[in-house]
Amino acid sequence: MIADxxxxxxxxxxxxxxxxxxxxxxxxxxxxxxxxxxTQKTRLHQYVxxxxxxxxxxxxxxxxxxxxxxxxxxxxxxxxxRDGKIDVVLVDKVDRISRNLVDLLNLIGDLRIWGVxxxxxxxxxxxxxxxxxxxxxxxxxxxxxEREIIGDRVRENMLERARKGLWSGGIVPFGYETNPGTKxxxxxxxxxxxxxxxxxxxxxxxSLSSTCHNINSAGxxxxxxxAWSFSSIKRILSSxxxxxxxxxxxxxxxxxxxxxxxxxxxxxxxxAHPAIVSKKDFKKVxxxxxxxxxxxPWSCSTLYLLSGLGRCGACGSRIMRYCQMLCMRR
Numbered sequence: 001m002i003a004d005x006x007x008x009x010x011x012x013x014x015x016x017x018x019x020x021x022x023x024x025x026x027x028x029x030x031x032x033x034x035x036x037x038x039t040q041k042t043r044l045h046q047y048v049x050x051x052x053x054x055x056x057x058x059x060x061x062x063x064x065x066x067x068x069x070x071x072x073x074x075x076x077x078x079x080x081x082r083d084g085k086i087d088v089v090l091v092d093k094v095d096r097i098s099r100n101l102v103d104l105l106n107l108i109g110d111l112r113i114w115g116v117x118x119x120x121x122x123x124x125x126x127x128x129x130x131x132x133x134x135x136x137x138x139x140x141x142x143x144x145x146e147r148e149i150i151g152d153r154v155r156e157n158m159l160e161r162a163r164k165g166l167w168s169g170g171i172v173p174f175g176y177e178t179n180p181g182t183k184x185x186x187x188x189x190x191x192x193x194x195x196x197x198x199x200x201x202x203x204x205x206x207s208l209s210s211t212c213h214n215i216n217s218a219g220x221x222x223x224x225x226x227a228w229s230f231s232s233i234k235r236i237l238s239s240x241x242x243x244x245x246x247x248x249x250x251x252x253x254x255x256x257x258x259x260x261x262x263x264x265x266x267x268x269x270x271x272a273h274p275a276i277v278s279k280k281d282f283k284k285v286x287x288x289x290x291x292x293x294x295x296x297p298w299s300c301s302t303l304y305l306l307s308g309l310g311r312c313g314a315c316g317s318r319i320m321r322y323c324q325m326l327c328m329r330r
Contacts, residue, residue, distance in 0.1 A: 018053040018117075020044075021077045021086040025061040025096045037062060040092040047090065047121040056086045069103045078107070081116040088117045094136070099147035101137075108136065165246050165272030173241045174223055175276050185246075185273035192276045194220045198228075198236055199277045199285060206288050208234055237289060243282045246272035 024040040059077040098104040161168045166183045175195040176185040202211045216227045246269040
């Protein structure tokens with residue numbers, strides 16, 4: 001059945017002008033190295049005009065990496081190819097589609113089954129010939145090699161920045177902001193007051209649930225304006241960031257998966273940025289957390305109605321055990 005579909009589409013494309021799906025992509029929204037969206041589009045239209053083909057649709061992707069094929073415009077184009085709406089997938093260079101050789105070969109294999117040709121305008125080859133497939137493998141390997149080299153350079157640069165105590169990107173911890181000039185963390189006054197209040201409340205109550213309840217009751221909110229959760233409070237109390245220590249490399253990538261990194265591989269820089277709480281208070285908090293974790297937890301068999309489903313009328317957060325114990329006693 002697949003063979004019949006391929007033969008039918010091949011004969012159809014030979015009998016009429018080839019319909020092209022133009023795929024253009026840049027990894028940054030404003031790429032100025034001669035490979036911008038408009039530059040790619042112009043070159044591809046010229047290529048189509050020279051061969052007297054027609055443009056079925058232009059599929060545009062801005063600001064997305066080619067590390068995998070899970071990109072909206074690319075998937076849209078593949079659906080067009082599968083449904084027989086185009087006869088040729090045309091790109092400026094192979095690496096516009098993918099820098100991963102396995103992904104690229106799998107994609108070309110699907111196009112071949114659907115009877116759709118794959119053409120690179122600036123690296124001319126025909127995937128229907130053995131020579132074209134050989135060139136495709138070579139170019140795909142080079143594209144993957146370049147991606148891996150770039151990745152190694154980026155990782156090394158971020159490691160070096162971390163060793164210098166600079167923030168290397170990602171979500172800035174609550175209580176801090178980045179200094180535009182030096183890229184060093186600095187305290188954000190309003191959030192820092194909330195962080196100190198959390199530490200002070202915990203030292204007073206020695207309870208995560210009570211701390212969470214009291215902080216929410218006081219009207220203190222997260223960066224998104226939401227009520228604090230039990231886990232968020234614990235994460236802040238456990239973070240050495242608030243005594244000025246920068247920790248980098250807690251997680252690592254393996255393929256497309258984010259994994260925990262061994263503590264021996266972390267980069268830890270003391271006094272990298274201003275502290276929000278004292279080391280003395282932080283040490284006391286860690287001792288209390290450690291002691292609380294070693295005590296017997298509440299029985300898992302205890303039933304708390306509406307946990308996580310409704311919202312507490314007293315503190316506004318989702319109803320958890322601490323709300324039902326504290327708020328509902330009012």
